Amino acid sequence: MMRLYRALLTVYPASFRRQYGAEMLGIFARRRREAAGPLAVVGLWAATLGEVLGNAAAVHWDLLRQDLRYTARGVRRAPGFAATVLLVVALGIGANTAAFTVTDFVLVRPLPFQEPERLVKLWESRPGYEWMEPSPANYRDWKRMSSAFESMGAFTGTSVNLVGHGDPVRLAGAEVTAEVLPLLGVRPLLGRFFTAAEDRPGSGGTVLLSYRLWQDELGGDAHALGRRVTLDGAPFVVIGVMPRDFHFPDTRARFWMPARLRDQDFLDRNDNWLEVVAKRKRGISLAAARAEMTVVAARLERQYPKEDARTGALVIGLREELSQQSRLLLLALSGAALCVLLIACANLAGLLLARALARRQELEVRAALGAGRERLLRQLLTESLVLAMLGGALGILVAGAAVPLLARLSPASLPIAQAPAIDLRVLLFAVLLTAATGIGFGLVPALRACREAGFAALREGGARGGGGRRERLRAALVMVEVTASVVLLISSGLLIRALWRLQATDPGFRAQGVLTLRTALPTPKYASTARRAAFYQHVLTGARALPGVQGAAYASFLPMVHSGGIFPVALEGQPLQREAATAASLRFVTPGYFAAMGIPLRRGREVNEADARERPAVAVVSDSFVRRYWPDQDPLGRHFQFAFGERTVVGVVGDVRVRGLDRSSEPQVYLPYLQVPDGALAYYAPRDLVVRSAASVEALLPPLRQIIREADPEQPVSEVRTLAAIVAEQTASRSLQLRVLGAFAAIAFLLAGIGIHGLLACAVSQRAREIGVRRALGAQSADILTMVLRSGVLTAAIGLVPGLALAYGAGRAMEALLAGVEPGDAPTFAAAAALCLLMTVSGSIVPALRALRVDPMTVVRTE
Amino acid sequence: MTEPGALSPLQPAAFHILLALADGDRHGYAVIQEVEARTGGKVRLSAGTLYRSIQRLLEQGLIAEVKERPLPELDDERRRYYRITPLGIATARAEARRLAQLVDMARARGLAPGRA
Numbered sequence: 001m002m003r004l005y006r007a008l009l010t011v012y013p014a015s016f017r018r019q020y021g022a023e024m025l026g027i028f029a030r031r032r033r034e035a036a037g038p039l040a041v042v043g044l045w046a047a048t049l050g051e052v053l054g055n056a057a058a059v060h061w062d063l064l065r066q067d068l069r070y071t072a073r074g075v076r077r078a079p080g081f082a083a084t085v086l087l088v089v090a091l092g093i094g095a096n097t098a099a100f101t102v103t104d105f106v107l108v109r110p111l112p113f114q115e116p117e118r119l120v121k122l123w124e125s126r127p128g129y130e131w132m133e134p135s136p137a138n139y140r141d142w143k144r145m146s147s148a149f150e151s152m153g154a155f156t157g158t159s160v161n162l163v164g165h166g167d168p169v170r171l172a173g174a175e176v177t178a179e180v181l182p183l184l185g186v187r188p189l190l191g192r193f194f195t196a197a198e199d200r201p202g203s204g205g206t207v208l209l210s211y212r213l214w215q216d217e218l219g220g221d222a223h224a225l226g227r228r229v230t231l232d233g234a235p236f237v238v239i240g241v242m243p244r245d246f247h248f249p250d251t252r253a254r255f256w257m258p259a260r261l262r263d264q265d266f267l268d269r270n271d272n273w274l275e276v277v278a279k280r281k282r283g284i285s286l287a288a289a290r291a292e293m294t295v296v297a298a299r300l301e302r303q304y305p306k307e308d309a310r311t312g313a314l315v316i317g318l319r320e321e322l323s324q325q326s327r328l329l330l331l332a333l334s335g336a337a338l339c340v341l342l343i344a345c346a347n348l349a350g351l352l353l354a355r356a357l358a359r360r361q362e363l364e365v366r367a368a369l370g371a372g373r374e375r376l377l378r379q380l381l382t383e384s385l386v387l388a389m390l391g392g393a394l395g396i397l398v399a400g401a402a403v404p405l406l407a408r409l410s411p412a413s414l415p416i417a418q419a420p421a422i423d424l425r426v427l428l429f430a431v432l433l434t435a436a437t438g439i440g441f442g443l444v445p446a447l448r449a450c451r452e453a454g455f456a457a458l459r460e461g462g463a464r465g466g467g468g469r470r471e472r473l474r475a476a477l478v479m480v481e482v483t484a485s486v487v488l489l490i491s492s493g494l495l496i497r498a499l500w501r502l503q504a505t506d507p508g509f510r511a512q513g514v515l516t517l518r519t520a521l522p523t524p525k526y527a528s529t530a531r532r533a534a535f536y537q538h539v540l541t542g543a544r545a546l547p548g549v550q551g552a553a554y555a556s557f558l559p560m561v562h563s564g565g566i567f568p569v570a571l572e573g574q575p576l577q578r579e580a581a582t583a584a585s586l587r588f589v590t591p592g593y594f595a596a597m598g599i600p601l602r603r604g605r606e607v608n609e610a611d612a613r614e615r616p617a618v619a620v621v622s623d624s625f626v627r628r629y630w631p632d633q634d635p636l637g638r639h640f641q642f643a644f645g646e647r648t649v650v651g652v653v654g655d656v657r658v659r660g661l662d663r664s665s666e667p668q669v670y671l672p673y674l675q676v677p678d679g680a681l682a683y684y685a686p687r688d689l690v691v692r693s694a695a696s697v698e699a700l701l702p703p704l705r706q707i708i709r710e711a712d713p714e715q716p717v718s719e720v721r722t723l724a725a726i727v728a729e730q731t732a733s734r735s736l737q738l739r740v741l742g743a744f745a746a747i748a749f750l751l752a753g754i755g756i757h758g759l760l761a762c763a764v765s766q767r768a769r770e771i772g773v774r775r776a777l778g779a780q781s782a783d784i785l786t787m788v789l790r791s792g793v794l795t796a797a798i799g800l801v802p803g804l805a806l807a808y809g810a811g812r813a814m815e816a817l818l819a820g821v822e823p824g825d826a827p828t829f830a831a832a833a834a835l836c837l838l839m840t841v842s843g844s845i846v847p848a849l850r851a852l853r854v855d856p857m858t859v860v861r862t863e
Numbered sequence: 864m865t866e867p868g869a870l871s872p873l874q875p876a877a878f879h880i881l882l883a884l885a886d887g888d889r890h891g892y893a894v895i896q897e898v899e900a901r902t903g904g905k906v907r908l909s910a911g912t913l914y915r916s917i918q919r920l921l922e923q924g925l926i927a928e929v930k931e932r933p934l935p936e937l938d939d940e941r942r943r944y945y946r947i948t949p950l951g952i953a954t955a956r957a958e959a960r961r962l963a964q965l966v967d968m969a970r971a972r973g974l975a976p977g978r979a
Contacts, residue, residue: 012911020914023891023942027910030892047909055911062919 001032005048011056013063015375063375067382074383078355082387084754085351089391089438091747092344093430094398099337099740100426101399102406103330111319112245114185115279120289121321122152122276125312128580134313136261137269138300139276142313145296148289152278153179154259155249160231161522163714164217170520170718171213171231173255174248181208181256183279184248190214191225191240198239199258205236206258211244213254231255232522233714249275269307270568270576277318290315306575328814329737332491333406335810336744339484341430343751345437346477346484350755352384352438353474354762377443384438392431399427406740471763475795478755482799483806485748486836490807491814492745493828495738498819502731508656509559510598514723515697516558519708519715520687529613529676532685535711536590536673539689542707548695551596554673554686555589560726561719563659565684566666570641571629584625584667585658586643588676588686594620594653596692597723604636604651611672618672619647622655625667642669643681661730662819690723697722749839756843760792764847768854776856788851792844793837800836804829870923873958876908876916881925881947881955888929890942891917917945925951 005028009021028048035044075082110116123131124138134142136154143152155176162169178199181188188208198206207229209218218224218238227238236257247253265271280289293313301308363376399422519539526532536554543552557565565586570576591608594601602623611618619642626635635649647669658665673686693700701720708717764771771784811823821828873881883889883897895908908916920926929944947955 016914016918019918020891020910024910024914027892027895027913051909051911055909055915059911059915059918062915066922 090394093395096337096341097399098402103334118280119318123314136265149278151183153177154274168716172252175259188240201262207236208240208256214241388435479799481752483803485752486803488745511723511727518719538711552691553593553596556587556684600654602652607672618650620651620670622668753843760847772856788848796840884947888946
């Protein structure tokens, strides 16, 4: 009976129980004795239960209010401390949560497919190319000869013109074999997948719509199945709608249609354009699948020694397919975020240690006045938790603001939606780590102070007991902060240098003052070259007549927008070898292309209207093409095999960075637009319009749209951009990432500065007596200043050295991102060291000045 | 120092405790008995309410723990004795005045029972 009541009392705070528990037990015992009969006992228990719970809650609330009042009073007394703690915690939690949310979203979280870990993609590997799309023939043989996969399918990106309501639009989508969608394991929202029969050549057009296209074009019609849509002028029957969060192969895809591979697609084993996705059988490891595909590829190489020479088969997890660069940048970002959190925690620890030291006396007095240990502990805990919670809340705000910004860093090439939500697990981790730091460094020293209280308590000077060790700990924490911030600073510095280098790269054309847009002409409507030529003529004549226009032309693809179109080159008498050493990129262009782009013509002539189909096949090649095949010789009039025909060189132009600013590009071959063969290479038919104007390029768009409407009212216009924007986009994600990393580095540096300042300020106030005595003994201001600054600089220097070494390691790890900047780049390292010195000095200046203001007389008098 | 009126209105339990201590130091259980006796058994403080109120009154400085104990033969070891402080007296007085004014107001409107 009494034991039960005793147990019930544990809901009261410990300090209250210790004070009044015994008497409450006594009172209950009396009441129990007074209660006559079982009914009265039941009544007593019921009343007691309600009373204890209600009062315990009230007592807890009283204590909480009291502690919050103490906390508020503390904040009012030292607002700088509270503000610094909140800032440190918020930045640490916010930056860390945001960065890990995005990284986890892009790199770690399983893709939204069924059993995503079993999904792989298969690629061909050829000399000079790490990954290459397989040819349909090799895909068919892989599928037939392998047994490691439950299912294998192929797809290729495509885009079509949709003429519906409103302006005609250009849509991206994918052509998929019947296996692809089922093997991803996602059910359609409406309807069904493609049947094998629908995936055969000659079968009628069927299409699956994305949720978004279903909404946009069919208004989310529940009876959309069976409706017809017109894509590239041909009718397609809607057989299904995919769920809203289904994205494949990437977020741009709006529809899927059957691949319907034709017999002629399988003829050329070197026509590489398919992407292959497969699902591993249960129990077959990735390594086993790889081993099998190696055997399959070797057998194919023996079977087709010419076409499949040195051709391997790569098996790569679907999630692993991100480019090395995206992966590295995200990892760098996470590393930076972790650094910031580490620095924040070190800083917090330092701040709390200093505060515990400062409050030691106060706690000792309170303990001596009879406040129990539990009571003090509870108060300190409340204080730490309040600060941690406020900081955490601010941190969530910071993360909430930062995640959308960081989400722009996630590559668009993933089959996932682009807006990650704040990751609660990460947030919780960061909050817990901060709270643990707060409790560890805020509570433990204070507790030790309590324990010692009562004895040394009120004795003057007792407070200085453990000071030395604690100060060394603080100094060590500050060194860690300096180290981490130097690593961040140098890493950002290296990446900034790389960005500058890239931005200074000459793309090979003049980007300013050029408007570009795409009119992708659909087949079969524009299957014939003559039909297309008429369209180009109409548009180009109209464009050239616009005021201010200096040149206009069409080309297959703009540089940097499309890096494909790679074909092997062979000189007379040589066999065609599909490898990097013989590859060149193909573009069909209209006359005036080089002038409109600002690509310099070095020799000979450009393509012209006389280069018609019945005329000899000619080509304009780039400098690097000439260097590869005819160094120190006249290239004009030479012949070579390229893109299914023999071509004669009539001109040489400057090289262009087709693959982008940070990659090396194949030599370029430009062919006249009139010499696109009918029915073949239709994919390379010119589609991108470039217009150079002396006036504002934006003003060109309305008249250009009008001209295109006149040429063909059903023709959509897409990808309207300036050429300058295309070049800027090359470095856009990098400069965005860099801004984030730079912000992290700045935060880290700020925190390290705060750390140094706090350390020295504390040291100065503790050594005020010593400083006063020195001054009284005749030390000059300069001596005092030197003394304080020296300890600051010494601390920073000890942190700086490992920082430099680690930064070099980090630089080596991300060498792929550095665009040729050395990981040990001297100017960057020197700048970082100088900044570190600057930070140390500015962090030390206030404490140093305070030391100067120490009045020898007051100090000596208080002694 | 806290003003006597600043803590008004007092919680009923707190007021009862102050009244019970007004004519002498008592320990917790004695306070309960005193309150019960004065109110004719109508108010029976529970142990939790009593000590919660006591803790608050101690913090507010309205009562204090007494160091000297009554005669050893009357004393129970476990018991703490409480004494009302001058601030407690002033506060109880201010509370009584506040209540009297309330009763006056009620009486003026013919709401109060009694002699008027």
